[in-house]
Amino acid sequence: MEDALIRLRNVKKELAIRNGGEEIVTTILPDISFDITRGEFTAITGPSGSGKTTLLYLMGGLDKPNSGSVFLDNEEISAMTEEELAEMRNAKLGFVYQFHFLLPEFTAVENVMMPMLARGRAGVNEARRRAVELLSEMGLADKLNNKPNQLSGGQQQRVAVARALANHPMVLLADEPTGNLDSKSAEVIYRLFARLNEETGQTIVVVTHDEHFASETGRILHILDGQLDSDRKLR
Amino acid sequence: MMFLKARFILGIALRHLTGKRRQTALVIAGVAVGSMVMILTFGLAEGVMTDIKNKIIDISPLITVKGEKIRGKQRLLMTSSPYSKNHFEIVSRIVPDEKKEVKPYTEVVSLVDALPGIDAVSPFVATRGVLRYSTLSRPCIVKGVIPEREARIGKLGQNIRTGSLNELSYTKNGILLGIGLAGKIGAGYHDLVRFTGENGKVYDLVVAGTFASGFGAVDDNNAFINLRLAQTISGFSENVVSAIGIHTESLEDVNPLSREISRLTGYKTETWEEANANLLSLFERNNNITFFLVIFVFVVAGFGIANVLITIVLQKQRDIAVMKSMGVSIGTLELVFLAEGMILGIAGAVIGGVAGHYLTNLISALPVSYGPSAVVRGDHIVTVQKPVFYVLTTLFAILVSAVSGYGPARRAARLKPVDILRA
Ligand SMILES: Nc1ncnc2c1ncn2[C@@H]1O[C@H](COP(=O)(O)OP(=O)(O)O)[C@@H](O)[C@H]1O
Numbered sequence: 119m120e121d122a123l124i125r126l127r128n129v130k131k132e133l134a135i136r137n138g139g140e141e142i143v144t145t146i147l148p149d150i151s152f153d154i155t156r157g158e159f160t161a162i163t164g165p166s167g168s169g170k171t172t173l174l175y176l177m178g179g180l181d182k183p184n185s186g187s188v189f190l191d192n193e194e195i196s197a198m199t200e201e202e203l204a205e206m207r208n209a210k211l212g213f214v215y216q217f218h219f220l221l222p223e224f225t226a227v228e229n230v231m232m233p234m235l236a237r238g239r240a241g242v243n244e245a246r247r248r249a250v251e252l253l254s255e256m257g258l259a260d261k262l263n264n265k266p267n268q269l270s271g272g273q274q275q276r277v278a279v280a281r282a283l284a285n286h287p288m289v290l291l292a293d294e295p296t297g298n299l300d301s302k303s304a305e306v307i308y309r310l311f312a313r314l315n316e317e318t319g320q321t322i323v324v325v326t327h328d329e330h331f332a333s334e335t336g337r338i339l340h341i342l343d344g345q346l347d348s349d350r351k352l353r
Numbered sequence: 354m355m356f357l358k359a360r361f362i363l364g365i366a367l368r369h370l371t372g373k374r375r376q377t378a379l380v381i382a383g384v385a386v387g388s389m390v391m392i393l394t395f396g397l398a399e400g401v402m403t404d405i406k407n408k409i410i411d412i413s414p415l416i417t418v419k420g421e422k423i424r425g426k427q428r429l430l431m432t433s434s435p436y437s438k439n440h441f442e443i444v445s446r447i448v449p450d451e452k453k454e455v456k457p458y459t460e461v462v463s464l465v466d467a468l469p470g471i472d473a474v475s476p477f478v479a480t481r482g483v484l485r486y487s488t489l490s491r492p493c494i495v496k497g498v499i500p501e502r503e504a505r506i507g508k509l510g511q512n513i514r515t516g517s518l519n520e521l522s523y524t525k526n527g528i529l530l531g532i533g534l535a536g537k538i539g540a541g542y543h544d545l546v547r548f549t550g551e552n553g554k555v556y557d558l559v560v561a562g563t564f565a566s567g568f569g570a571v572d573d574n575n576a577f578i579n580l581r582l583a584q585t586i587s588g589f590s591e592n593v594v595s596a597i598g599i600h601t602e603s604l605e606d607v608n609p610l611s612r613e614i615s616r617l618t619g620y621k622t623e624t625w626e627e628a629n630a631n632l633l634s635l636f637e638r639n640n641n642i643t644f645f646l647v648i649f650v651f652v653v654a655g656f657g658i659a660n661v662l663i664t665i666v667l668q669k670q671r672d673i674a675v676m677k678s679m680g681v682s683i684g685t686l687e688l689v690f691l692a693e694g695m696i697l698g699i700a701g702a703v704i705g706g707v708a709g710h711y712l713t714n715l716i717s718a719l720p721v722s723y724g725p726s727a728v729v730r731g732d733h734i735v736t737v738q739k740p741v742f743y744v745l746t747t748l749f750a751i752l753v754s755a756v757s758g759y760g761p762a763r764r765a766a767r768l769k770p771v772d773i774l775r776a
């Protein structure tokens with residue numbers, strides 16, 4: 119219990135869609151509960167539209183449940199204000215999306231520096247030093263000053279991973295990070311994640327369609343129609 | 354910490370703007386035009402006022418002791434502090450209708466001469482009549498003066514075109530004609546003109562010179578003669594004048610001295626601003642209308658700023674969502690877009706300020722000719738430039754950009770990251 123870094127308790131998420139005058143409410147997640155332990159490497163799998171992204175955003179404090187609670191590091195993030203959530207995300211979470219979502223006007227180094235500078239967590243020099251270090255670890259030492267459009271898809275995604283790791287997050291949340299990559303680039307990202315988890319004990323939750331990738335993780339949560347279909351520990 | 358945050362905000366704002374070079378340049382140009390026009394308008398408006406005031410001061414007394422006694426039962430109803438800029442007294446008084454004269458004027462002159470801050474005192478008799486030369490005649494206002502004294506009121510001495518004030522003073526039947534008046538009757542230096550006074554009598558006068566004051570109405574209608582002659586024409590005895598013109602050493606002393614002189618002498622006094630209130634307020638109103646139009650230029654520039662920012666916010670929705678998801682606060686994001694507006698506004702104001710400065714200089718350097726009907730004449734457009742104009746213009750540009758940037762900034766900051774990251 120002590121080691122549960124993320125706890126979901128009876129989380130219910132509905133979606134209200136306005137269709138002209140009437141409002142249609144659909145339930146995406148009827149009632150889901152599980153824990154993620156510190157140091158765990160978890161894959162969330164399931165068919166498209168089953169609610170994986172929704173679940174990830176709830177864990178990351180980007181969205182709020184209609185009922186139930188989400189705890190991160192023993193704090194109830196589902197009860198936090200916008201500003202508290204922003205501070206929490208900056209300090210404790212790192213996000214990687216299906217698309218790299220790098221800011222196009224900034225170089226690779228600057229993109230990685232951004233989370234450190236966003237709330238004044240680090241000075242410019244310190245942030246640059248860490249950004250260079252992270253990018254070098256990702257094998258991008260020679261691409262530091264490239265703008266995102268001067269990088270390949272795999273390189274872009276590695277910069278995005280470096281950015282997510284900038285503030286030493288407690289959890290790395292990734293939503294189909296290889297969904298848009300060729301198999302070789304995808305393989306690089308898998309190995310990067312696995313190495314991070316093994317070497318530094320980085321807690322990782324990754325949504326993926328890729329059976330092979332999922333099988334390399336420590337635990338697979340399979341979602342069907344917004345419900346936990348199976349929870350398999352692999353190690 | 355503050356510095357870091359400012360650097361972060363400015364860094365993003367500048368990258369956004371440099372990413373849209375063409376639109377940014379266009380909007381900055383728009384603000385610059387607004388600022389330039391505003392600087393120019395300030396310069397011209399203040400220039401016209403200064404020009405008019407200077408010309409009024411050049412030709413008329415700063416204070417006139419009028420030939421009207423403060424008499425009758427006076428009851429003070431209300432007063433402000435006598436030292437306030439806009440001093441006022443409300444009195445009720447019944448004034449009997451009587452001839453306008455200051456008598457004995459020498460007493461009043463020596464009383465005023467003795468006051469501190471007085472530069473010149475010139476008693477005069479104003480009268481009307483018709484001036485004729487050969488077949489052309491024209492009604493005119495004739496001021497009888499002691500030329501040496503009148504020379505020290507304003508710049509009559511400098512405004513002489515032909516002849517001299519000195520010549521007037523030793524020519525008992527001399528007359529100094531306004532340049533327009535001389536032209537209208539076709540009379541020139543040393544010509545003999547015929548003046549028919551209010552008393553119906555006819556006087557033959559020698560043109561002792563001509564003057565040009567810069568005021569069309571004055572140059573077309575006024576003339577100077579010797580005080581003694583004017584007294585004769587008006588039927589005044591030697592110790593009577595119709596009024597006394599006074600020049601003070603400093604413009605600031607005009608109002609208090611005017612009140613003081615009135616109190617000491619018992620005669621009504623009038624300052625140059627009171628005497629020309631109609632003219633001055635006309636120009637003031639004109640200037641206000643012009644400023645209103647300039648503000649419209651700025652409003653249009655403001656729309657330009659808002660337009661660019663809305664475009665950026667729409668294009669950068671995903672980036673904004675990503676920044677929010679990494680913990681950039683709502684306040685910081687609002688400041689990013691406000692800063693973008695400010696950068697546009699300030700850059701425009703700086704460029705417009707410099708352009709306005711040179712344009713104003715250029716316009717005042719251009720030679721111009723005024724038509725004969727112009728109220729004020731001169732050989733160039735007078736402009737004035739003051740630091741406060743630039744400060745006001747910059748502040749206004751900043752205000753406009755802040756107002757224009759506020760909406761887009763709020764909109765950007767309130768975007769919900771999930772709505773955008775999913776799409
Ligand atoms: N903004 C939205 N508009 C319409 N439908 C949505 C929206 N967000 C989620 N949904 C619906 O909610 C369900 C779960 O979506 P999501 O969490 O993205 O699933 P997954 O990531 O597993 O594909 C889907 O049926 C999806 O269509």
Ligand SMILES: [Mg+2]
Pocket residue numbers: 170171172293
């Ligand atoms: Mg998804």
